[in-house]
Amino acid sequence: MNLEQLDAVAIASAVRSGKVSAVDVVQAALQRIEARDRELNCFTTVTAETALADAERIDGAIAQGKNPGFLAGVPFAVKNLFDIAGITTLAGAKINAENLSATQDATAVAKLKKAGAVLVGALNMDEYAYGFVTENFHYGATNNPHDLKHVAGGSSGGSAAAVSSGLVPLTLGSDTNGSIRVPAALCGVFGLKPTYGRLSRAGVVLFSSSLDHIGPFARSVRDIATVFDVLQGQDDRDPVCTKRPPVETRFMASSEDLADLRIAIAGDYFMKGASSEASAAVYQVAEAMEVNEYITIPEAHRARAAAFVITACEGANLHLGRLRSRPQDFDPATRDRFLAGALIPSSWYVQAQRFRRWFGDRVQEIFQKVDVIIAPTTPISAPLIGQQTMILDGEEILVRPHLGLFTQPLSFIGLPVLSVPIQRSNALPLGVQLIAAPYNEALILRVAAVLEAKGIISI
Amino acid sequence: MEGKGFDVGEYVDLMALLVDLQLRDEYRDGVVENFERIQAIAQVVNEFPLPDNIEAAPVFEL
Numbered sequence: 001m002n003l004e005q006l007d008a009v010a011i012a013s014a015v016r017s018g019k020v021s022a023v024d025v026v027q028a029a030l031q032r033i034e035a036r037d038r039e040l041n042c043f044t045t046v047t048a049e050t051a052l053a054d055a056e057r058i059d060g061a062i063a064q065g066k067n068p069g070f071l072a073g074v075p076f077a078v079k080n081l082f083d084i085a086g087i088t089t090l091a092g093a094k095i096n097a098e099n100l101s102a103t104q105d106a107t108a109v110a111k112l113k114k115a116g117a118v119l120v121g122a123l124n125m126d127e128y129a130y131g132f133v134t135e136n137f138h139y140g141a142t143n144n145p146h147d148l149k150h151v152a153g154g155s156s157g158g159s160a161a162a163v164s165s166g167l168v169p170l171t172l173g174s175d176t177n178g179s180i181r182v183p184a185a186l187c188g189v190f191g192l193k194p195t196y197g198r199l200s201r202a203g204v205v206l207f208s209s210s211l212d213h214i215g216p217f218a219r220s221v222r223d224i225a226t227v228f229d230v231l232q233g234q235d236d237r238d239p240v241c242t243k244r245p246p247v248e249t250r251f252m253a254s255s256e257d258l259a260d261l262r263i264a265i266a267g268d269y270f271m272k273g274a275s276s277e278a279s280a281a282v283y284q285v286a287e288a289m290e291v292n293e294y295i296t297i298p299e300a301h302r303a304r305a306a307a308f309v310i311t312a313c314e315g316a317n318l319h320l321g322r323l324r325s326r327p328q329d330f331d332p333a334t335r336d337r338f339l340a341g342a343l344i345p346s347s348w349y350v351q352a353q354r355f356r357r358w359f360g361d362r363v364q365e366i367f368q369k370v371d372v373i374i375a376p377t378t379p380i381s382a383p384l385i386g387q388q389t390m391i392l393d394g395e396e397i398l399v400r401p402h403l404g405l406f407t408q409p410l411s412f413i414g415l416p417v418l419s420v421p422i423q424r425s426n427a428l429p430l431g432v433q434l435i436a437a438p439y440n441e442a443l444i445l446r447v448a449a450v451l452e453a454k455g456i457i458s459i
Numbered sequence: 460m461e462g463k464g465f466d467v468g469e470y471v472d473l474m475a476l477l478v479d480l481q482l483r484d485e486y487r488d489g490v491v492e493n494f495e496r497i498q499a500i501a502q503v504v505n506e507f508p509l510p511d512n513i514e515a516a517p518v519f520e521l
Binding site for chain 2: 299301302305306308309312320323324327328332335336337339340341342343344347348350351352353354355356357358401
């Protein structure tokens with residue numbers, strides 16, 4: 001049994017049926033981390049002792065005939081902004097390393113553990129989630145498993161690279177402007193950013209609250225759907241968490257018929273700014289589903305701009321005390337951006353928030369005509385570590401702020417988006433975004449399952 | 460604010476004083492550069508005419 005290549009559902013099935021013990025699965029994951037994380041730099045903390053104790057408990061439950069959960073014995077890890085009881089939550093910052101240990105697990109961590117998954121550690125990220133590259137000044141860069149000279153993407157770079165490299169089959173990250181989808185695309189794995197408010201962020205260090213989401217990275221569509229189902233549910237500890245009842249998606253993700261769905265490509269902004277390789281990835285997905293209709297999401301460039309302003313304001317406000325008292329302890333890559341964000345006039349912020357309503361209304365109109373929209377995740381494949389600029393549409397532009405060009409306008413209005421991986425021979429992977437109306441995660445999982453069955457998307 | 464002849468450096472210095480940020484000399488150029496970037500991006504949103512009835516609409520439910 002090659003545990004490194006199995007998805008979470010297959011591992012849980014093997015553990016439940018007694019083909020392998022949870023302890024063996026977790027030990028194998030810890031050995032992979034020990035052997036390979038030195039060059040990848042995904043993990044900032046490895047919780048070997050508690051992981052093995054948890055795995056023993058799972059095996060004990062199985063021996064007693066108890067139900068160990070959907071994810072029995074599946075090793076998982078989380079971006080280091082999720083609280084883990086007994087561990088200090090770093091959020092990628094040196095400053096936070098001085099904090100006391102968390103006293104309880106983040107809701108998402110607790111839910112995965114309750115489903116039988118076993119936490120093996122915390123993962124690297126851009127400081128305070130402000131970045132798309134995971135080149136962290138304090139904790140080092142996370143390297144892309146496909147080519148170590150390239151970035152893993154960010155800000156949840158450790159989460160994407162840990163799944164891509166097979167260290168663990170399942171991780172959690174957060175996404176404010178693209179921080180799940182960008183690294184998922186650059187590392188060639190699945191990354192789901194659900195509807196804003198769908199999953200609880202309780203026990204997660206926020207960045208820009210009105211844009212912050214959490215979501216999973218995984219090796220298969222059924223894993224994403226299973227974890228999404230496990231993570232859903234009302235949570236009074238997160239004031240934006242929905243009170244809608246959960247929707248089970250893991251069975252919907254096996255439908256093979258998409259005839260009832262209207263699917264279109266996001267044209268204009270989303271294709272004009274894409275490199276030829278990023279456009280080709282979208283066409284590959286479109287052709288597989290015989291999609292040739294285009295829609296225009298109006299004013300997408302303004303949506304991205306508004307998300308940029310909101311993020312700068314909310315992020316700076318959150319960290320204002322630390323920016324006043326100890327700016328020297330921030331990562332130089334985030335410090336000047338946070339400081340500048342603290343100086344933004346209020347009318348710019350309010351205009352950006354009001355534009356959000358206008359833009360959301362226009363996109364709702366589009367969803368009267370189509371069910372699912374497809375668009376590139378990033379404009380290019382993974383840039384080199386340290387690369388400052390890239391050429392797009394004939395223009396030399398900065399890498400760091402532009403990797404989120406196509407993700408920012410969508411999280412801006414909370415749409416559910418799954419980035420699906422496109423593997424390419426002799427080239428780094430890319431991602432394609434499957435986008436639906438709010439609370440329609442099931443639709444994009446259905447589409448992804450069909451693409452996966454056709455062999456178009458894979459790890 | 461968005462008019463000609465506006466000195467971003469001067470704005471950054473004064474606004475930093477107002478919000479009680481002690482901007483160190485070594486950060487100032489980087490902050491000014493970042494503020495100029497934000498200003499250019501914000502302009503794209505600010506120039507878009509929004510009807511008065513468009514509100515941010517936070518929703519509060521029991």
